[in-house]
Amino acid sequence: MAISEFVYRRRVQFPETDASGIVHFTNFFKYVEEAEHAMWRAAGLTVYDRMREITWPRVAASFEFRKPLRFEDEFDVRLRIVELRDKSLRYEALLTKDGENLAIGSLTIVCATRRPGEPMKATTIPADISSRFEVFRTS
Amino acid sequence: MAISEFVYRRRVQFPETDASGIVHFTNFFKYVEEAEHAMWRAAGLTVYDRMREITWPRVAASFEFRKPLRFEDEFDVRLRIVELRDKSLRYEALLTKDGENLAIGSLTIVCATRRPGEPMKATTIPADISSRFEVFRTS
């Protein structure tokens, strides 16, 4: 039942727009990842936790786009962890502007070992990390 | 039954990588759109067809990532139109390198009117455009 949503406010920057006058769709995925990293920092997790010995490759990403964003628009990414498994987790992200839903996305990441010269391999999320996610999890 | 796949060869450029040493996942979506535009040019369709009076907003995009790409890798985007409807179409894209599957994606676009000061509105794909897609359609 706990509170679970992390809200990240962002303004559209000019290079994120394209010649059709709106934000290029690939930036919506960037916005979600920015919100993810802001959420991790809010949980006390920094780059060292995720980039020294473990890494977090993205294994799935999707978006449905309903309304466009334009230059200088301010919007929110409402990010929730909707699945927290042994080795992976999945976010859902709702982008809103002035109370209106613009797009809804999903991002699944895996915890993987990172050893020079070896391929990445899925591993159990360390307990001291997963415990910090609990506060953000929808339940 | 019909030939349907358009193959777009691409090399990874340096700014497409990130500090984890691999291509940032958002670029996979850019690669699919590049392949789409190359396919349109191969079909004799240019920017004027799609950006004067009609526009093609993306309404859904998704990817599953299996293997990473690295700087200077050469890879193929194998693009197919898997749905061609009255007002929309959907692509599937398989990214491969040296015969190995790296990622599989889907992109749905809508044909929309583009009038200054008005919101975009879905419209029927002009017959002279849809007829050019037929050759690329899987059937």
Next chain:
Amino acid sequence: MAISEFVYRRRVQFPETDASGIVHFTNFFKYVEEAEHAMWRAAGLTVYDRMREITWPRVAASFEFRKPLRFEDEFDVRLRIVELRDKSLRYEALLTKDGENLAIGSLTIVCATRRPGEPMKATTIPADISSRFEVFRTS
């Protein structure tokens, strides 16, 4: 001798890094443009002022890079208007982190008319716009 410097604080986002582990140099130019737009908003100027009938093409841009930025670094762009001419203006930008100079850049923009079907043409900066820049000008 007026106050002149506008300070824009920013955090490095992950896709701005590259496989060498540092921020790709092209993003330094993006940071300066972001700071420019934030400065304009601080001066009460919005997208309408600059994108309806006039536009501001960049005619020169340069940077000298001394120290790198890394993922999650927080830094400042210290932006000043160092030349304000009839039809153009030039910014200087100093990027600093924890009081240390990282890079110094310059950006020159021109005020141009924007009419459909015609090439852009340099024009006098409207007085109600240039007057708002005065507060930021070094003197």
Next chain:
Amino acid sequence: MAISEFVYRRRVQFPETDASGIVHFTNFFKYVEEAEHAMWRAAGLTVYDRMREITWPRVAASFEFRKPLRFEDEFDVRLRIVELRDKSLRYEALLTKDGENLAIGSLTIVCATRRPGEPMKATTIPADISSRFEVFRTS
């Protein structure tokens, strides 16, 4: 007096444009770096040569912009090494389309050691690398 120019042909991709309808200026710098890497590959140098033990930070970059590029434009980057020093080299890049000059840029890079946990340090360009550049040098 040797031949010295490396020509890299490129087409503008959609996300490289912005809401003013032209290519965002930061992409001109990306085009030069792409041309640089293509030149290196043409000289038989690959990512291993530049990213294992040595790295090539950019220390200065500049551009003057005269004419814009638009979506789907094909253009050339005409790249020359104009200075080849002990530890650094400088490129000049002329961007042209249909024989017309669009922009002219300069990029200076330094050869640096790359050891984990240590700051980058300028070092002499290995002879087997610099010898490969000779063919591209203006003289």
